Amino acid sequence: MKTETDVRLSETGDEGSTGAGVGGAALLDSAGVQWVLQPRGTPRVRGPQHFKHSVREGVRLADYEHVLGADAQALKELFPTGPARLWGATPPSKKDGKAAAIAGRRVGDEVLFYADKKFVASARILGLFHNQALAKAVWGVDEDQKTWEHIMALGEVVEFDTPAEPILSELRLPKTLRSLTLVGVEGRRRCLRLVDRSAPVQPGRNDPPPGRGTTLSRDDVFRALSNLKMHTKEQRPSRHKPITLLWAIGRLAAEQDRMVEWQTFRDEVGPLLRDFGHPDSRVTPEYPFWHLSSSGLWDVEGLEDRHATPTPSKLTAARASAGLKRDAAKVLRRSMARAEAIGLICSSYLGDVDREEILERVGLAGYTSASGELPDGGGSEGRVPRRPGTYSRLERNQQLVESIKTMYKNECQVCGSRVETRYSHYSEAAHIRGLGSPHHGPDQLSNLLCLCPNHHVEFDRLAIYIDEEWAVRRNSTGDVDYQLKRHAAHVIEQKYLRYHRGLCGRL
Ligand SMILES: [Zn+2]
Known part of the structure; x- marks a missing residue:
């Protein structure tokens, strides 16, 4: 098995362990893990589609029952409940590095997927199979009528984006990874620090944005918002797109039209880019006007030539308009x-921007706090919903306020402390989904918490939030500060906490 390539790449000397493992074999401990560098394949050979289909999403074994053959048992043991994540290699035509990699990789090894000069995902080999019928059924055949019959069953799939160049160069491999390559234990160990997995990629990142004519679901919209592709200068992503999207959402909140003509766009978005963009970045509203289309959320109308970024004068002449898709x-x-x-x-892209300031500018001021804006700007006890026929009247149900305070004996549900007063104790009733605009939460017990003044402010100003397991977490770090105290008779509705987490950027 020791071809020249293998010697160069596989420095481990750790041969002799089982080559092609079978499903269910015990994983090697991490000391003996090799790297399998795996090109994901270009769009021409349907690489991205294959990856999405059989690795990111995984295949249903039940759909391939007829071609599993002798591997059925092992595969089902590896993937007893969920989808089976599989990737394959076509048979090597000669004894090259690829042949060595297919023969030398082992269960427990780590696979790094390569695409466009980056490593884009990692996975653990759970099992190795040679199954032509299954490969044909999952991926078809390539131009040479070959199929990806040397199959890896994969677990622990993680997607990220890390430059391949430093790793390939450290391993003395060509700049572009063209074929399956095995890297020995030592080589992997040396390069592990070069793999930056800190920026996890949301599933769907490499999918093309939804095209024209397709309908966008709520999930599609959020996936697209999580995966904005941004122009990056000196490793600093431009803020133009997120700022523009906030502006567009502000228009919706104000019940204005979604489509805006270029000149209005320029006059409104330009100053926002100037004030909230990076101090040294140029103010170029034509960029987000045009490039937001790549998000799949944005329409540009009135332009014939859809290839080059249009200049401002061209946009003016064409009376182009743009805005969020319907x-x-x-x-x-x-x-x-x-x-x-x-x-x-705000939390994904504009962490360094003063949230209150920018939201105020785009007409979303109420979203800087959980309570919302109050008609009378009242204090902590004066959160008032605007009701037809009333102006600045305190309309919250005082009975509810009293009952939640009594239920908790004025003890804060976060920290358990209670503020002593001369004759009694003091606490505050906090709405989870605020009563004020724009939240319009309901005034009911399931939307109320009993809090001390400090935690009321922290909750209201989004410094803390409550997760699905009732842990009170600090928004800046995600650390758990407390466990929320709950009275048996107090039903708190998760949907309101979810709303609050949404404001915190924690969904
Ligand atoms: Zn407290």
């Missing part, structure tokens, strides 16, 4: 989705 606007007109989207955009 479906995206429909999703984002709903208050719950809107709160989540704003939280997501």
